[in-house]
Amino acid sequence: MKHFEVNFDGLVGPTHNYAGLSFGNVASLSNAASASSPRQAAKQGLMKMKALHDLGLKQGVLAPQERPDMATLRRLGFSGTDAQVLAKAAKEAPAILAACCSASSMWTANAATISPSADTSDGRVHFTPANLTNKFHRSLEPAVTGRILQAIFNDDRHFQHHKHLPDNDHFGDEGAANHTRLCSHYGHAGVELFVYGREAFNAAAPAPKKYPARQTLEASQAIARLHGLDDDTVVYLQQNPDVIDAGVFHNDVISVGNQNLLFYHQDAFVDTQAKFAEIRRKFGDGELHFVEVPRDQVSVAEAVKTYLFNTQVVTLPSGIMAIIAPTECEESDAVRTYLASLVEQDSPIKEVHYMDVKQSMRNGGGPACLRLRVALNDEEVAAVNPSCLLDDALFNRLNTWVDKHYREELHVADLADPALLMESRDALDELTQILGLGSVYPFQLD
Template sequence: MQHFEVNFDGLVGPTHNYAGLSYGNVASLNNANASSNPKQAAKQGLQKMKALADLGMVQGVLAPQERPDVYALRRLGFTGSDARVLKDAFEQAPHIFLACCSASSMWTANAATVSPSADTQDGRVHFTPANLTNKYHRSLEPTVTGNILKAIFANEKYFAHHLHLPDNEHFGDEGAANHTRLCSEYGHAGLELFVYGRHAFDSSKPAPKKFPARHTFEACQAVTRLHGLSEESVVYIQQNPDVIDQGVFHNDVIAVGNQNVLFFHEQAFTNTQQTLDEIKRKFGDSPLHLIQVNTADVSVADAVKTYLFNTQIITLPSGDMAIVAPTECQENDAVASYLNRLVSQGTPIKEVKYFDVKQSMQNGGGPACLRLRVAMNDQELDAVNQSALINDAQFERLNRWVDKHYRDTLSVQDLCDPQLLIESRTALDELTQIMKLGSVYPFQQ
C-alpha cells in the first residue's frame, strides 16, 4: 500500500481584497485598503499548485468562499435587494461590510484539523473545520468549509466529518495553522502536535498582553477526543505569549514540521526543553530532526516579515525534503543566509524552492497558510473527488475559468458593486461544476 501527503491549496476567490481585518497579523494590517489583483492572486496560487504537482507531489485545490457574504449581512439586519443590502452596509457599517467581504478563506491551513487514518481509533481520516471564533470575518467560514470538505472527501468508509467546535472563544480553534504531525512515514502512526495560545478556563496561566491568543488548550483537547486520538499520540504545546505579541498570530508563523523534521524558532514555545523531551519520548526510536533557529541567526521580526516558518516542507519523490519559501525569504539577507546554510547541514532538507506569492503575503499569509495537509493511502486517495486534484487538464481548466471571471484590479469601493456579486456567483456556480462539488454555497440552495 502506498502513502501520500496531499496538499490542498485554497483557490483565491474572485473578490480577493485587502481589508486589514486581522489584528495581530502585521502584514494584513500594513496593507489595509490597498488595491488588490484578484486575477494575479488566483494565478499565482494555481502556478504554485502546478509547480508542486510537476515535482511529483499529489496536489489538490479547495474552492473559495462566496464573498461578499450577503447572508451574514441580512442576519445583522440589512434588508431589501442584494444591491440595497450591499449599499446600506457599506455606508452605515463599513467595518462590518468589509468583514463580510474577507478574502481569508484562501488560507486553507485554517480550514480544518486533519488526522490521518493511521492515527485514529476507527481507522478513518477525520476532519474538523476550524471555528475561527477570534475574528468575526473568519468565523463566517466553517459551515461552507465543511460543505466543501464533505464534497471532496465524501466516502464515509474512509472519511469522517465533524461539526466545528462551539462558536465561543473558550473553544477557539484555528485549525491546522496550530497543528503539526510528525511521523516516520506518512502511512505510519504519527505524533500530532497541538499548539495553543491560552487556557480558556484558567486565567492564571500565561497569555499574551498585546495581541489575542486565538487558539485554546480546550479546543485542542476537544479535537483530540473527536478524532479518536490516544494521549500517547498527542503533545499539547503552549505558544510563547511574547512571540504572539510580536505578530506571531499562529504557530505556523514560527514553526513547521514534516515527517521526522520539526523546524522551529527558539522563541516559539513556552517550556521548550520540556516540550522537546516529550516529543522525543513519544516519537520513539526512529530518527527525529529537531531544527532550532536561534534568534542570533534570524530575529522574530525577520521571521514574521519573511514568513520563514510559514514555508512548506515537502518530501520529494526522491525521499529528500525541500522547503517551499516565498521570495521574501530570498530577498532578506539574514534569512537567505540561514537557508543557504541549512541545506548543507546534514538534515533531510536539501534544497529551497522560492515562489512568488506576494498577493497572499500582502494579505498576511505565506505558502504554508495556503495549504491543508491530508495524509492518505492509495485507497483513500482513490476515494477522493478526483476533480479536486491538480493535473495538467484541471490546471488549464481552472486558469481559463479565472481568465473568464476575474477582474484584474479591485478596490475596497468595488466590493459594494452589485455587479461584482453577480459576477462572483456566476463564477462560483461554474466552479462547482468544474470541481463536481454539488451545491455547497448558500446561493445554490
C-alpha cells in the same frame, strides 16, 4: 500500500482585497486599503499548486467561500434587494461589509484539523472544520468549509467529518495552522502536536498581552477527543506569548513540521526542552530532527516579515525534503543566508524552492497558509473526489476560469458594487461544476 501527503490549496476568491481585518497579523494591517489584484492572486496560487505537482507531489484544490456573504448581511438587519443591502451596508457599516467580503478562506491551513487514519481509533481520516471565532470575517466560514470538505472526501468508509467546535472563544480553533504531525512515514502512526496560545479556563496561565491568542488548549484537547487520538500520541505545546505579541498569530508563522522533522525558531514555545523530551518519548524508535533557527541569525521580527516558517516543508519523491518559501525569504539577506547554510547542514532539508505569492503575503499568508495537508494511503486517495485533484488539464481549465471571471484590480470601495456579487456567484457556480462539488453555497441552496 502507498502513502502520501496531499496538499489541498485554497483557490483565491474573486473578492480578494486588502481591508486590514486581522488584528495581530502585521502584514494584513500594514497593507490595509491598498489595491489588490484578485486575478493575479489566484494565478499566483495556481502556479504554486502546479509547481508542487511538477515536483512529483499530489496536489488538490479547495474552493473559496461565497462572498459577499449576503446571508450574514441580511441576518445583521440589512434588507431589500441585493443591491440595496450592499448600498446600506456600505453607507451604515462599511467595516461589516468589508468583513462579509473577505477572501480569507484562501488560507486553508485554517480550514480544518485533519488526523490521518493511522492515528485514529476507527482507522478513518477525521476532519473538523475550524470555528475561527477570534475574527468575525473568518467565523463566517466553517459551515461552508464543512460542506466543501464533505463534497471532496465523501466516502464514509474512509472519512469521518465532525461539526466545528462551539462558536465561543473558550474553544477558539484555528485549524491546521496550529497543528502538525511527526511520523517516520506518512502511513505510520505519528505524534500529533497541538500548539495553543492560552488556556481559556485558567486565567492565571501565561497569555499574550498585546495581541489575541487565537487557539486555546481546550479547543485542541476537544479535537483530539473527537478524532479518537490516543493520549500517548498527542503533545500539547504552548506558543510563547511574547512571539504572539510580536505578530506570530499562528504557530505556522514560527514553526513547521514534516515527517520526522520539526523546523522552529528558538523563541517559538514555552518549556521547549521538556516538551521536546515528551515528543521524543512518544515518537519512539526512529530518527527525529529538531532544527532550531537561532534568534541571533534570524530575529522573530525578520521571521514574521519574510514568513520563514510559513514555508512548506515537503518530502520529494527522491526522499529528500525541500522548503517551499515565498520570494520574500530570498529578498532578505539574513533569511537567504540562513537557508543557504541549512541545506548544507545535517538535516533532511536539502533544497529550497522560492515561490511568488506576493498577493497573499501582503494580507499575511505565505505558502503554508495556502495549503491544507491531508495524509492519505492509496485507497483513500482513490476515494477522494477526483475532480479536485490537480493535473495539467485542471490547471489549464482553472486558469481559463480565472481569466473569465476575475477582476485585474479591486479596491475596498468596489466591494459594494452589485456587479461584483453577480461576477462572484457566476464564477462559483461554474467552479462547483468544474470541481464536481454539487451545491455547497447558500445562493445555490436557496
